Amino acid sequence: MGDGTKAGAEPDDAIFERDYLDDDNEEELEPEVTLGVLWKPKEPWDFHSLLPQHFPSKAGGAPAWLDPVNLPSGKSSCCDFCGDPLRFVMQVYVPDGWKETTFHRAFFVFMCPSMSCLQLDQREQGKDKAANPRRSVKVFRCQLPRINAFYTPEEPKGCVGSQCSGAHRSRLCDWCGTWKGEILCSHCSKASYCSRKHQELHWHASHENDCSQIPGSPDASILPVAAKVFPGHAWPEYAVDHEPEPSCSTSSIKDNSELMMVEGEVESDAMMQLFMDQFEVFFVLWPMLPYS
DSSP: TSSSSOOTOOOOOHHHHHHHHOOTTTTOOOOOEEEEEEEOOOOOSHHHHHHHOOOEEEEEESSOOOOSSSOOGGGGGOTTOOOOOOOEEEEOOOOTTHHHHHHHEEEEEEEEEHHHHHHHHHHHSSSTTOOOOOOSSEEEEEEEEESSSSSSSSSOOOOOGGGGGGSSSBBBBBOOOOOOOOEEEETSSOEEEEEEEHHHHHIIIIHHHGGSSTSSSSSTTTTSSOOOOOOOOOOOEEEEEEEEEEEEEOOHHHHHHHHHHHOOOOOOOHHHHHHHHOOOOOOOSSOOSSSO
């Protein structure tokens, strides 16, 4: 044959594919499992390590957005049932160094705190998924190449305070600290919010008194500077460490579980167990970049 391939011989790509077929005589490899262990930050460096430029995995508090400028917005940041902004649950940093475009990669989990919305989400899952399903739990994926507009190629080490202030960031909501603050207070033009609801919550919580004390507002002569208002809409913040799952046999897991139940070390919450058994979390991939 003109290309040098012998008659009846398989092309090289077929041989390559065949080499990767499962062999019945070979033991099947079990997938590696990584566990996330939560711990409460206490020292100043613990909190500093949760800033975006250190690519943290964390739960609660406010998200450390990987791309600090191009954030999800509009309906994608809200519950599809009640329309309220979703609350941040956790984020996991899972870089993929095999591809240049995924050198930095993180997943961000959000949910509506309303149980009624979660129940509606559960019912919605039984419908046709192709018919634009509504969700009260959403997961966003963000990825960046190693060379990008926000971070240095190497993660800063041993830095404190202004020594690694990070890149320019979008203005966030002064109430939740999660989504873009695109709505300004009409009185002081300083406070910003992601929604009218968060603006109302902040107003009744503290901003009604603070607004007139901010320089530039109509009644700014009372006090020069207003006290900083911390987010009042977030769950407690925890850091997450990644650890490989310890290897153990199925029988030992069963024995340990039975032992713990006998000794009373495991207390089951009937409502939460029922919820976890019935509710399925869908990873929602939104058609937007870099968060999708």
